[in-house]
Amino acid sequence: MIRLLRYSIAAVITAFVFNVQAEKLDALFINLTSDVKEHRTEMALVFASKALKRGHDVTVFLNDKAVTGAVATNPDGAEARDQMAILMSKGATVIACGHCMTHYGIDPTSLLKGIKSGDADLVFGKLFTTDSRTLTW
Secondary structure, three states: OHHHHHHHHHHHHHHHHHHHHOOOOOEEEEEEOOOOOOHHHHHHHHHHHHHHHOOOOEEEEEOHHHHHHHEOOOHHHHHHHHHHHHHHHOOOEEEEEHHHHHHOOOOHHHEOOOOEEEOHHHHHHHHOOOOEEEEEO
């Protein structure tokens, strides 16, 4: 009887521990407006990488001058694009602002493979999720 009680208690504790560990972490939406040549861009992408490693759902939204870093042939954006490619390969979403691309004359077909051209539905779908947090660089 005591043996059965011990197993039952162990099973309850194990179930509780796995349930706590299985809780979904808050999503992170990074609003990146900085030029690819600025240190702030690197800071944002490193922060995104660390959040992704901890299990957060990560979205990097490139807007204003940050969209220039998404262009596959932009020589100034090589390091940022390498970081974005690694993030996307690990499950992050990278979105380039469609309006900003139009403003800067960027053709959506020139984006690094995997970067999505953003419209309101895509951006709002990531930004306004339950338990989402937003940081801006």
